[in-house]
Amino acid sequence: MSERPDLSVKVGSLTFPTPILVASGTFGYGTESPELTGARELGGIVTKTLTIEPRRGNAPIRLHETPAGLLNSIGLQNVGVQRFRDEKLPKLRELGVPIVASIGGKAPEDFVQAAEHLRDVPGIAALEINVSCPNVKEGGIEFCQRPDSAAAVIRAVRDVATVPLWAKLSPNVSHIGEVGRVCRDAGAEALTAVNTFVGMSVDPRTRQPHLPGGTGGLSGPAIRPLALAKVWETVRVTGAPVVGCGGIATAEDALQFLVVGARAVQVGTVSFRIPDAARRIRQGIEEFLSREGLPGIESLIGTYQPPQ
Amino acid sequence: MSERPDLSVKVGSLTFPTPILVASGTFGYGTESPELTGARELGGIVTKTLTIEPRRGNAPIRLHETPAGLLNSIGLQNVGVQRFRDEKLPKLRELGVPIVASIGGKAPEDFVQAAEHLRDVPGIAALEINVSCPNVKEGGIEFCQRPDSAAAVIRAVRDVATVPLWAKLSPNVSHIGEVGRVCRDAGAEALTAVNTFVGMSVDPRTRQPHLPGGTGGLSGPAIRPLALAKVWETVRVTGAPVVGCGGIATAEDALQFLVVGARAVQVGTVSFRIPDAARRIRQGIEEFLSREGLPGIESLIGTYQPPQ
């Protein structure tokens, strides 16, 4: 019997047991039906984005399915960072999986306050700074479209945080690599690429949008080729550790991101359809490595052969 | 028996019999199997992008299918503007359908020369200036990412052209509305939004891209919600006549673009699967208007009710 391939990866200063994490907002607080989701076998869990105050989120309808994609407008519904820390985190920690807390806000101060509530809290491996949510009018996407304000947020949080920072980038920009570079220079240890793409759908009968807010964020397999191009650009331009995300539904998909240089990936929308998709993807990657005779995932990461 | 709804639309100074055109590069020169494609019933045909010299295009593989999408890297293979004018156009004109000639190039001079070859040529209703092809290294996408160079091209062509100009915009920018405004100010009468989204796909076994050039342009239903958001932004920001394009596969899809204010639409990739898709979409729109009791398509264009 051959040995199981080594799936552990380093993302900056952190080590994860496998490169398959789940993406913010697509896995609740991680504690919902862990038997169904196989949460204990994950490389890591990124929490729903947490804000300093609880948020009730946007009015229904919040989801609209499009070909191979899902438009969402959740509006960062969350219990707030304090209740997360006090009520959700203890249970989440019991899963024994690295936890990345995603934090969001409307202004740099909000992010700083949220980070302060998570200072020295045991069991949080990193903070993912969501400067790219397309469904919150006041902040979110605007931060990332202006690299300087994204950087200001990172810099401010860097001063108070006790764990590495990941900057979650928006794909809705001309040059994601530039934004990534600025975030890295501001103190992000790793870059998560990408959040959802701005999309829209309209009901021709009512002349109204399917999502009451008008636009939403597109996720799911439809965006995979777009996300992969953004990840490759981010890897190439920044040289920083990148966590790939966007449309991953199969082991083959995840491998594409790792090949172009992502050091880990986050699985999102597919978990809605297949609760333990992330676990299955991890299994598929193990099988791939065994079949290819590779000792571990590090032998595959960044092996992309770009055209001459 | 009720009257057939009036499908004719004005796009700037031009009138089209129906708002359903076919998109550049997705309908050959318009003359391939017109029985199969129903070409005679189209609102208009946009030709494959024509360059001043014939181009052999990129090496195979040129297409790669992704979930609900198609990545292409054709590389503007075309017979050149002169052979188009002398050999293809006479046959194309016989279809009796408005013709929009798409022109492309690496530098403003190329566009100008191409436009000169089409000066006063009968049967060409408009020129679509392709400043947004993602598959030509030297020019294309770069033009549109820098609004000033896109504008320079439009301005230069404006001086020699004898027909209205449409600027075909790239969606791969932070603010498509700004680029559109600059193009309109430079002399584009209408704006076509959008060209393909930059995407990528990799074979994890070979570590090589599925398309030898690395990236390609993503089209098809996968991009529809993204294209719709871009079209709405272009309509809203520029106030110019917009021709919507991207992922349209059904009458319902086309109606979405018209509702948000596109004055016509272009149907692309779906014609590969269903050769007469554009005709069927036109039929579906007629049925919709009859069902809704609307006298014509003008009663629907721009009726979008955005959220307050």
Added chain:
Amino acid sequence: MTSVPQSAPARVVSNRRLNPEIHELVLRLPAEWGPPEPGQFVQVECLPANPFILKRPFSIARSRLGDLGMELHLVYGAIGPGTEALTRRRPGEMLDVIGPLGHGFRPVPGRRPVLIGGGRGVAPMIALADGLAPNYEDGILIFGARGSAQLYELEEVPYPVTIATDDGSVGFHGNVIQLLEQLRGRGELRPEENALYSCGPNPMLHALSDWAGEHGFPCQVSLETIFGCGFGICAGCAVPVHAAEGEESDEFGHYRFACVEGPVFEGHRVDWEGVKE
């Protein structure tokens, strides 16, 4: 006790049309699956693996543990791509099913049950009748529909069935509220003796909740909204509710996740103005 939800392959036992708008799908799951409670639902893979489409939620219309496993009956309308595809599934095919999910009906102790199903919403009423009958003998089931074409035969339901059609083609001529009003007028329904349980189109549930509130009937409704996951991880299924008496804003503001805290809600708790109808 509520069963832990599982993801399991289900075999299609039968899939047939009950009337021009409604189909019945019978699935067989492993015997260990469930058992579900009345009002719970399942998430069903409508298309085979390849094209990406979310699973779709369906109320469980009936469940029976047999020799070959747990049989589930679903009753569904073909209204879009998912359910259209479901009509093409043939006996013997396998479909992934997640469940049992959600919070079902909670019998109101000592009250005679009045079950009200509108259209395909009659499905969970069958499960509820099956579940209540052993303890609540004298229930009734009202089946409301637009007309005869929207009806179908309810087999082996333990309660007497009364039909109401908008067009009067079968049974009572009028909607279910009008029928309830008549029964109340005749003294056959009393707020202090009956409890209402319902599933159907949102406008009907809204009207019913208002009517029940007005007259003081306890009333539970099973609500439909757009689901992403069905088990609490996507936050897509928000239903606006009124704060309970004395309650402050809580965990989810005034939204509840229909997939976890519902789909069954107390009718008066739902903020119907905010529900998409």
Added chain:
Amino acid sequence: MTSVPQSAPARVVSNRRLNPEIHELVLRLPAEWGPPEPGQFVQVECLPANPFILKRPFSIARSRLGDLGMELHLVYGAIGPGTEALTRRRPGEMLDVIGPLGHGFRPVPGRRPVLIGGGRGVAPMIALADGLAPNYEDGILIFGARGSAQLYELEEVPYPVTIATDDGSVGFHGNVIQLLEQLRGRGELRPEENALYSCGPNPMLHALSDWAGEHGFPCQVSLETIFGCGFGICAGCAVPVHAAEGEESDEFGHYRFACVEGPVFEGHRVDWEGVKE
């Protein structure tokens, strides 16, 4: 005369597995459809309408005009999402089919035909044998495969069939080139008397074209590449070719559209270095 391509609904007559890797699909089209020429292909809707997926190209393995319409036989391998989905189509279902498409084989006058099919590439060789037999009595058909598992029975082929397997499990032990070389050595094949026609994996066609060129055999090959549309509007199916003698760069530089000018090409015209294998 070549038939005008049409888009038409086809009824699935049968769909069965011929061996572990190869399936046969029989479709029925209206009698007015076609008739196809040997080497032509069809674009087939592999999945029912909803999920977006391009049609897939398949060579016509056999066509027969019967009382009920035009019957087409396709022989295919299930290698990806489209062809996997095709295996699930059942008799009676309808599929959209476009065709007949492409430029087929052109019989070389007066030459004894040698038909060489590799794996599932044997499909158009059957159609070609059917087409040539009335005028060319003494043809042969060589069926090359990796091993016995990749073979299947060729029914009613008008030419004698010789089998070559890489593993020697059936027939000649070796690949088709080695078999041809043996036949040539024995004087059973002569460049001035025979013409080669082939379809199979690109590496085989490459090797065959080289071999034919070396020995002076005329050789036509049916090439596979990725198709977008199948009828000339997408420019996706470019095949690099060498300029013909005295020819300048032409319309498409040195790319040809395999769907319109192919899929059958003269083996020596193909620039094999540029063909993805």
